[in-house]
Amino acid sequence: MADDFRTTEVGARYAQALFDLALETGKLDLVRADLASLKAAWIESADLRRLATSPVIAAEDQSKGLAAIAVKAKFHQTTQNFLGLLAQNGRARDLAAVITGFEALYARHTGVVAAEVVSTQALTTAQLTHIRNAIREAVGKAPELTARVDPSILGGLKVKVGSKLFDASLKTKLDQMKFALRRA
Missing domain, CATH: 1.10.520.20 (N-terminal domain of the delta subunit of the F1F0-ATP synthase)
Incomplete structure (x- = not known):
């Protein structure tokens, strides 16, 4: 999807x-x-x-x-x-x-920075404002933020800014741990 x-x-x-x-x-x-x-x-x-x-x-x-x-x-x-x-x-x-x-x-064309936030539940206005401010500090421009709910990430957030993905989801962390355990 x-x-x-x-x-x-x-x-x-x-x-x-x-x-x-x-x-x-x-x-x-x-x-x-x-x-x-x-x-x-x-x-x-x-x-x-x-x-x-x-x-x-x-x-x-x-x-x-x-x-x-x-x-x-x-x-x-x-x-x-x-x-x-x-x-x-x-x-x-x-x-x-x-x-x-x-x-x-x-x-x-417009100089807009597009960002998408994925979470397990709908985020509050205060949470979205905090995320928007953090992205503004990181990239130096105010982002156009869209939020999406995806329960499959289990917890945490995924934030995509342009082509960069910051994945702090619980699912990804668990997958990384599983991979590390298999290699050990």
């Missing part, structure tokens, strides 16, 4: 095309908001992931499905057209990579 959001060469090319179009037409923030909603839906919906990535679903059906989602979500026409094109070209499976590429281009 969240691991789907890695950059690929194809994703980067499509992201660049969408970014250039959105910038040129003055719709950059609208398209960015649409992609943020789509990313959240991707993480939450196994059906959406299956629609986009299944090799047995025809490109035409993927296109219709993504178009229906875009209309229902009231995405901007630029985003709707792009999703249709992506599916028609048989590249719906690259949607997560396109979103990642677009986010990187947007961050570079």
Whole structure:
């Protein structure tokens, strides 16, 4: 799910095309908001992931499905057209990579530092403020922070800032201990 959001060469090319179009037409923030909603839906919906990535679903059906989602979500026409094109070209499976590429281009263009915090429970406003301040001190810029809940990390936090991952989750620590014990 969240691991789907890695950059690929194809994703980067499509992201660049969408970014250039959105910038040129003055719709950059609208398209960015649409992609943020789509990313959240991707993480939450196994059906959406299956629609986009299944090799047995025809490109035409993927296109219709993504178009229906875009209309229902009231995405901007630029985003709707792009999703249709992506599916028609048989590249719906690259949607997560396109979103990642677009986010990187947007961050570079605006100077925004994107950060994601993963915890086992929803964090309070005070906790998020503390994390935001710590990231600001570490990177010298105010981050745009998103928070996600993932009970599978068992405890602790994972904080991703740009391409760097700071993993202080209990699951990772237990895995490291298990690995160290096997080597001993």
